């Protein structure tokens with residue numbers, strides 16, 4: 001099926017990464033930076049050129065497009081989704097991509113800053129990329145494979161399907177979003193207009209990896225209420241809320257339940273902000289776990305710690321507010337097991353081993369899942385993201401496109 005096809009994901013990728021699309025967490029505009037539209041406009045134009053009639057960018061910078069069904073079967077409408085913005089952590093201005101052909105395991109020194117060296121010992125996944133063509137930036141910027149790899153792969157899928165009409169598939173939707181990196185990628189999405197039943201984000205790493213789990217997340221705000229008095233006459237009267245807050249923070253375990261001490265499936269209690277005066281002090285926490293029950297347990301633990309500290313200060317008080325942030329998308333995906341099953345089969349048909357992974361964070365996919373569009377995350381090949389050492393293999397990108405081509409056919413076969 002792919003013998004006569006010339007993959008275009010790498011060629012597209014090299015062009016897309018040169019467009020600066022960094023998003024901005026400080027901005028309250030939609031999208032947070034206008035420059036994201038520079039790339040989205042190009043994408044809508046390229047999709048139209050392929051013959052996709054309804055491809056367009058809306059006023060918020062979202063790109064929507066429909067590849068019509070070419071089968072008589074009734075197949076659920078599926079969507080592929082990626083984001084155009086790059087992370088605010090590292091500059092995305094003036095990205096100069098470099099292709100290192102036929103990588104042989106050597107250190108790759110980036111030319112514009114010799115201190116930036118890509119080493120196999122730091123990035124063990126490079127062991128799998130010997131013989132591949134690897135794309136890096138030049139040393140002063142990120143590369144932007146997160147998520148322009150996903151974008152380029154979806155664009156190549158569209159190109160493949162529009163030029164290989166014998167490959168049977170149902171209706172396919174394409175959705176390109178802005179502002180994923182600042183947590184606002186779904187803020188202005190119109191799911192009704194999109195009209196898809198299931199979706200996949202292309203925003204994952206290693207070839208073959210598939211993510212169907214994210215953290216569940218709550219925020220907790222704790223307000224400590226002290227007793228204020230003139231400091232010159234405060235003996236036996238004043239209770240300093242800031243000092244109590246300090247005791248609470250000091251009581252949190254350092255060797256467990258913290259981001260610094262956990263990985264894998266373990267969650268944590270993480271103080272993120274403190275603000276106050278002697279009379280009143282506010283502490284903000286984020287709570288993370290893969291299960292809702294685990295979140296509640298951690299919240300109870302935090303509350304107990306606070307109550308115990310306050311026992312010494314009977315005249316002080318506190319408020320404890322829990323706010324739901326997002327939930328593990330597995331809760332939704334388990335109701336539609338075929339979405340993940342078909343993706344596993346597609347990965348295998350591409351000759352790769354399936355690697356199931358859990359995301360220690362939230363994704364647009366988890367938000368979309370709870371907005372009614374079940375949406376696991378597929379690999380793109382991106383590595384070392386949000387850094388100057390970001391890199392990606394051209395062969396991995398092509399495998400991602402292959403996987404998508406298999407995936408649309410599996411949806412058609414099984415229905």
Ligand SMILES: [Zn+2]
Nearest residue numbers: 146147180203
């Ligand atoms: Zn991403």
